[in-house]
Amino acid sequence: MKAGDFVPIESYKELLKDHGYKLTPQRRHVINAITDNKDCHMSIDEIYREVKENCPEIGIATIYRTVQLLEEVGILSKQYFDDGCHRYEISDGKKHHNHHHLVCNHCGSVIEIQDEYFDALEQHIEKEKKFKITNHNVTFFGICEDCQKKSGKS
Template sequence: MSNLSPSEIEKLKNDLKQKGYKLTPQRRAIVDIIIKNEGNHLTTEEIYDLVKVECPEIGLATVYRTVQLLEEMRVICKLDLSDGCNRYELVRQDENHQHHHLICNSCGRVIEVQGDLLETLEHDIETKYDFEIKNHSVKFFGICNECKSSS
């Protein structure tokens, strides 16, 4: 579990301020929930359920607006894990691209693949097609170790 450093909080405050927003307690609570659940790929509704424990007065519409705002500001990014839900994860400043995901067809578990596996392929595509790649998304579907063991 990672926490935002004081400088990252200050940057977030400044970014919000430039867009005419403030880092309200509700927005801060939503960001904290996303950070505490890093790697869980939460939906907006799941974020709402968790943040409601800390802020019982918060409304679902506030969570939706804040998630949309955080996505616009590139604090979080939307993931399509082919399950019909929009899920979100933190944008890591040290990553050039989104990382890859392994998705279990049996239990739905999502495992993050560390490291960019496609650097050489990306370079070859850029060279061959004279195409500047800005990002990519790769999902592998299969059966996780736990599901294989229980069958």
């Protein structure tokens, strides 16, 4: 499963239940906000603004607590793109680490890349250094194809 793939809300309900939690309306609103914006990596403020449209009584503290819980149980994953805030997306599920990102320094676009680029490197590190990797996160910063074309650089 790739981040952003459609997952029925029932699977999130089950995952929460497995960890001793319920799918409350607030948690459902946060999950919906992120899945409705699956091509974005949303900050807490962006999640808050999105949820507030459907649930005007919700407070920012509830969003923080809910996002933290959803990250702890494995529904959300946290990313940092060097823009001053953490961003969240639906987790890759059963995988022990998520996909990775290319971030454009000009327009801020984020392109997702999958783990097959890193499988051999991870295996090499584990064998060579006798180090069991449980997770990793890779973000490359540069200039996307569109911005290169606009500036005439390749």
